[in-house]
Amino acid sequence: MSEALRRGALRAGGTLIAPVVFVAAVAALAGVMTAISGYDPQAALGALWRGSLGTKYAVFSATLVRATPLILTGLAVTLAFTAGVMNIGAEGQLLAGATGAIGVGLVAGQSASRWLTLPLELVFGSLAGAAWAFIPAWWRRQFGVLEVISTIMMNFVALYMVGYLVRGPMQEHLRIYPQSDTLPTAARLPILASGMRLHWGFPIACLCSLGLWWTLRFTAAGFRVRVLGSNPDAAQSAALIDIRKTAMRAFLVSGALAGLAGAIEVTGVTYSLYENLSPGYGYTAIAVALVGALNPVLTALSGILFGALEAGAAAMQRDAGVPSVLASVVEASIILLLIAFREVRVPGSVFRRFRARRAQVADSTPTSGRL
């Protein structure tokens, strides 16, 4: 009993320590980098704090708004990596989802009520994301093409497809700007409370996080996914798990989550489709999932932290003149430090959990023929 309590306390402690270490590391990295680049680190870090977590307005109108697509794409990567599927294509799946949602929203939003239009948009967005993921999944299954390469290719195809649509068939009716018409009010996700920019997409993302956690932890389907990711040979020889079907389903649901991120972004934030809709959410998602140790609940938390970093970086550019690309340098450094530290044998219970997770990612080599 006391042993279980002790272990529980350690686990909770480990969960709490991770974000604290993360925030400290981000502050240190950002400070050092601004100083190296010749800016005033104190002014920059002050702007970073005020623009992310320092004020109530920043939290509810910048950080959490920015976190919403990061949580959903982070969940997409978490699910894929847990199943041993190297889906690097969340970016393209997000764009496909955004396109699907805008297409439906512009048509249905004219006549149908909000209660019909909004669910249609989100469902179509998810389906479009899943469809975009289906192509590399099917390619892997049919021809053995590595999904690492094909999902990246699909990201570029999605980008140019959106570029074509917003200058061609889906361009706004005045035909001036390379973007689609804006969604009618009935087709927009409402904000949570007046005086903030945060919309209903955030609670939806949190629900997805809990749903994925529960599915992976407590259902047979989730068990199959975890076995597939941690030990495909065992999954194969147990003969109770259809490897190809499980991998395909994980891939499609992963794509649907990324597609939902795109649908929520266009219905809750931008209200129209354009090329630079995503500042690389689908790539940052890999960092989000890794910092979240491939745990859906921690991934949501890590999505919020990354949302804070990106919102703060935007404020830093505005108020202290530091280029906001600093955020991506900090993000990449975090991934590099994380994987480096996970590989170095660090004693202590906090890191034991990380190492156990690492073993799952470790076995997901691209040549092991999972699909």
Place this chain on the structure above:
Amino acid sequence: MTEAASSFLEATIRTATPLALAALGETIVERAGIINIGLEGMIIAGAFGAAVGAGLASVPGAIVTAMLAGVLCAAILGILVVTLHAEQIVAGTAVTLLALGATGLLYRTTFGTTGVALTIPTAKSIAIPLLSSAPVLGRALFVQPVTTYVAYALVPLLAWWLSRTHAGLSLRAVGENPEAAVAAGVLADRVRWLAVLFGGALGGLSGGCLVVAQVGTFAEGMSAGRGFIAIAIVALGRWSPYGVAVAALLFGAASAVQFVFQSFGWSVPYQLFLALPYLLTLVALAGVTGRHAPPTALGRRWSHTA
């Protein structure tokens, strides 16, 4: 017609050169059992390195700094993947993100945010005597900047090195069966380190070639996915230098098709041409993989101490 064919070929070679350089480096890396997703980052680092080096010591300086920048990125990947045996795809993705972000940050801090286009001295095309006067092919193939000739030379050189030298054999052994290679006395980690650094140098050269031999300026994100296409080219070229050269030419031709369409005045959405190399990769990989296997240990985490 001869004129059109010649300029089409010339455009093919010009766009194929940076792809071929990066893909030849990646061939060596993959034959050692490592998939380098960080190649995109090494190309953009090389491009930035060239922009810096050109200011210091014109074209030769640009090429040297481009390769050094690529090697620097490769060293980060090497520490993670070879020394620490980290997951290759995640490590490579991180290197790409780091290089894209860092070059953007450095570009804005060193060259300013005003958006004034940076002009960089470009390498002059060198005509090879006799060969360049051959009809049609001559001007397209043999009036090219020096980087193109480097690519020409590397193809047979690497093919010979891989198949005919002891070092090449060791490298292939590490990529196919690292345990057996170690048992035979090959220093597997050293081989992998050198392969990764070589891949970084060629990736950097590829980026430098973009700046010095093509565009004449640096722009954020100008690598535009070439690293990923190069990885696809390696698979398409079946991990052999000659195959890789042919695959790179195929991609060059796919990009050059748009100039032909423009010259005939056919209107096709230009995004289709931008997407064409990626679509072609998807289709071509489906036709190739399965029939010819990649190095057996490719992407596998492996440690002789474990």
